[in-house]
Amino acid sequence: MDKNRKVHQFKNPVLNWIEFRLPIISYFKKEYGDYPMPKNCNYFWSFGALATITLVTMIVSGIFLAMNYTPHTDMAFDSVERIMRDVNYGWLMRYIHSNGAAFFFIIVYIHIVRAMYFGSYKYPRELNWILGVFIFLLMMATSFLGYTLPWGQMSYWGATVITNLFSAIPFIGEGLKTWLLGDYNVGNATLNRFFALHYVLPFVIFGVVGLHVAAVHVHGSNNPDGIDIKTNNDSVNFFPYMLIKDTVAMCAFGVAISAVIFFGPNLMAEVDNYIPADPLVTPAHIVPNWYLAPFYAILRAVPDKLGGVLLMFGAIVILFVLPWLDRSKVRSCNYRPIYKWFMMGFFVNFFALGYVGMLPAEGLYLLIARVGLLYYFGFFFIITPFVGWIEKPRKLPLSISDVYAKNIGPNIGAGGTGMPSPAMQKDTNL
Amino acid sequence: MAKKPNNKRRDFLQLSTITLGAVGTGAFIWPFIKSMSPAEDTLAAGSTEVDISTIEEGQSITIKWRGKPVFIKKRTKDEIDAAKMVQASDLRDPQDDADRVQKEEWLVLVGVCTHLGCVPLGQKVSDMKGEYDGWYCPCHGSHYDTSGRIRKGPAPKNLDVPPYTFLNDNTIKIG
Numbered sequence: 001m002d003k004n005r006k007v008h009q010f011k012n013p014v015l016n017w018i019e020f021r022l023p024i025i026s027y028f029k030k031e032y033g034d035y036p037m038p039k040n041c042n043y044f045w046s047f048g049a050l051a052t053i054t055l056v057t058m059i060v061s062g063i064f065l066a067m068n069y070t071p072h073t074d075m076a077f078d079s080v081e082r083i084m085r086d087v088n089y090g091w092l093m094r095y096i097h098s099n100g101a102a103f104f105f106i107i108v109y110i111h112i113v114r115a116m117y118f119g120s121y122k123y124p125r126e127l128n129w130i131l132g133v134f135i136f137l138l139m140m141a142t143s144f145l146g147y148t149l150p151w152g153q154m155s156y157w158g159a160t161v162i163t164n165l166f167s168a169i170p171f172i173g174e175g176l177k178t179w180l181l182g183d184y185n186v187g188n189a190t191l192n193r194f195f196a197l198h199y200v201l202p203f204v205i206f207g208v209v210g211l212h213v214a215a216v217h218v219h220g221s222n223n224p225d226g227i228d229i230k231t232n233n234d235s236v237n238f239f240p241y242m243l244i245k246d247t248v249a250m251c252a253f254g255v256a257i258s259a260v261i262f263f264g265p266n267l268m269a270e271v272d273n274y275i276p277a278d279p280l281v282t283p284a285h286i287v288p289n290w291y292l293a294p295f296y297a298i299l300r301a302v303p304d305k306l307g308g309v310l311l312m313f314g315a316i317v318i319l320f321v322l323p324w325l326d327r328s329k330v331r332s333c334n335y336r337p338i339y340k341w342f343m344m345g346f347f348v349n350f351f352a353l354g355y356v357g358m359l360p361a362e363g364l365y366l367l368i369a370r371v372g373l374l375y376y377f378g379f380f381f382i383i384t385p386f387v388g389w390i391e392k393p394r395k396l397p398l399s400i401s402d403v404y405a406k407n408i409g410p411n412i413g414a415g416g417t418g419m420p421s422p423a424m425q426k427d428t429n430l
Numbered sequence: 431m432a433k434k435p436n437n438k439r440r441d442f443l444q445l446s447t448i449t450l451g452a453v454g455t456g457a458f459i460w461p462f463i464k465s466m467s468p469a470e471d472t473l474a475a476g477s478t479e480v481d482i483s484t485i486e487e488g489q490s491i492t493i494k495w496r497g498k499p500v501f502i503k504k505r506t507k508d509e510i511d512a513a514k515m516v517q518a519s520d521l522r523d524p525q526d527d528a529d530r531v532q533k534e535e536w537l538v539l540v541g542v543c544t545h546l547g548c549v550p551l552g553q554k555v556s557d558m559k560g561e562y563d564g565w566y567c568p569c570h571g572s573h574y575d576t577s578g579r580i581r582k583g584p585a586p587k588n589l590d591v592p593p594y595t596f597l598n599d600n601t602i603k604i605g
Contacts, residue, residue, distance in 0.1 A: 161569065178467070182467065182468055182469070184468065184472075184498065185542075185547070187472075187497055189468070279494070279498070279499070280549060281549060282550075282551075286568075304584065305545055305584055305586045362571060
């Protein structure tokens with residue numbers, strides 16, 4: 001034991017008692033109190049906090065749902081209906097959980113858009129980005145498993161289609177699928193293990209989120225100008241400035257999600273999932289959850305089974321190597337006059353893919369999906385590496401304070417409330 | 431200094447420790463992995479006998495076998511001819527109609543699309559039957575012909591033919 005260890009002194013003797021044995025108080029003070037945030041961070045930087053809150057909400061509502069849910073093919077559907085009709089506030093738990101999942105993806109997609117547009121994935125935050133993509137993957141797996149549990153028609157056939165993706169793998173595919181299902185088709189064994197995994201994966205996500213946050217705190221948060229903090233003038237403490245700002249964002253988020261939970265709880269639900277699962281009848285139109293639809297569109301755009309599966313998984317795996325595909329040292333797209341538009345195009349394209357992913361794969365929709373697929377991969381393999389090469393970026397400001405000095409004069413900038421200047425907001429215009 | 435021999439002993443000890451550790455870990459993990467495979471009672475799911483005497487020509491029924499739908503269709507003359515006319519070599523999954531049936535008029539198929547496992551349409555008169563007048567999978571648009579062979583769309587293989595025997599003219603045993 002290091003006898004010379006400097007122990008933080010607090011006024012409260014209880015805190016001192018704890019701090020001496022486990023320096024957790026000073027850790028929280030350092031990471032969530034004095035932690036310097038770039039003062040130009042806009043509301044896009046609140047979505048990490050929002051995602052964390054949503055994860056906790058999902059875990060809590062999920063635990064209470066599990067107290068009344070029965071993972072058996074004969075009883076699952078009825079137990080969910082019982083939660084909706086007989087369990088006290090069961091409807092609320094379920095609507096929080098089902099809509100919370102959709103909002104979780106909205107938030108995480110905005111969080112990813114933020115990271116891509118402002119170049120948060122670049123040096124020195126590559127590992128942070130990789131952990132984030134990993135969280136995204138875990139989220140998709142968890143939401144898929146959870147969607148199976150109500151055991152409606154969409155649950156059953158969604159699970160059938162997704163697990164059949166594995167049968168596309170040559171030689172071992174069929175065996176792997178049977179092993180994953182525990183049966184030759186989606187059945188009771190499948191439902192049981194999906195429930196077990198759906199319960200445990202969110203805690204795994206929670207752990208990876210811990211690493212994700214720890215990693216971003218090493219080099220500090222990125223900001224809309226993509227330049228590093230150089231002096232104390234460039235930053236504000238997390239507490240109280242950013243905490244208050246995040247709280248404002250949380251209030252807005254709370255209003256939005258409450259509006260859906262109380263006034264349109266089935267807006268994002270599929271009607272077919274209110275029909276109990278029937279292994280002999282496939283619904284005329286299998287629709288994935290909208291937040292997985294872009295990847296589903298890619299799967300269907302390819303007229304070959306293995307090819308479609310590989311490209312669909314490839315569309316996610318490619319995200320892992322984005323930091324190495326982008327050769328430009330300039331982080332923020334605000335300073336990249338050409339790449340900025342390709343980046344916007346990428347977001348629009350992703351949205352379009354999601355839209356056609358919800359519609360039948362034929363005619364014009366199929367064509368849009370194929371063009372979208374080309375742009376998706378073209379963006380990563382061609383546009384991203386080459387634009388970084390030919391593009392002449394705009395001149396970066398010398399420091400974060402410099403942004404304010406140039407745009408609106410030193411007096412307003414010196415306030416350091418972390419609000420983006422009007423000029424910046426116009427530029428960000430997402 | 432007997433440094434070299436010592437290092438060799440260390441290497442040996444290190445290697446054998448890692449090897450034994452790996453074998454031990456594997457032996458420990460195996461039961462857990464294997465427990466996820468289909469259980470004995472699932473494997474034992476046996477055979478189904480079906481009375482086919484009431485099926486009219488051109489009609490098709492769906493029965494459940496090992497949790498999966500099985501199509502039993504009494505084909506019309508036209509459908510048999512259409513299936514026979516096709517050159518097997520032109521197909522994605524080349525197979526003659528004769529290799530897919532025991533008696534020409536009776537077609538028995540596992541009604542699971544070989545693409546991603548949906549149940550194709552075509553069992554009911556009002557269903558879409560696809561461009562080859564057999565079955566059509568609504569999920570991702572695979573077309574099967576009157577022999578259940580894949581003709582168009584993303585599915586890689588023909589609809590499976592389950593093992594079956596004719597117990598007599600009116601009864602099929604599937605499985």
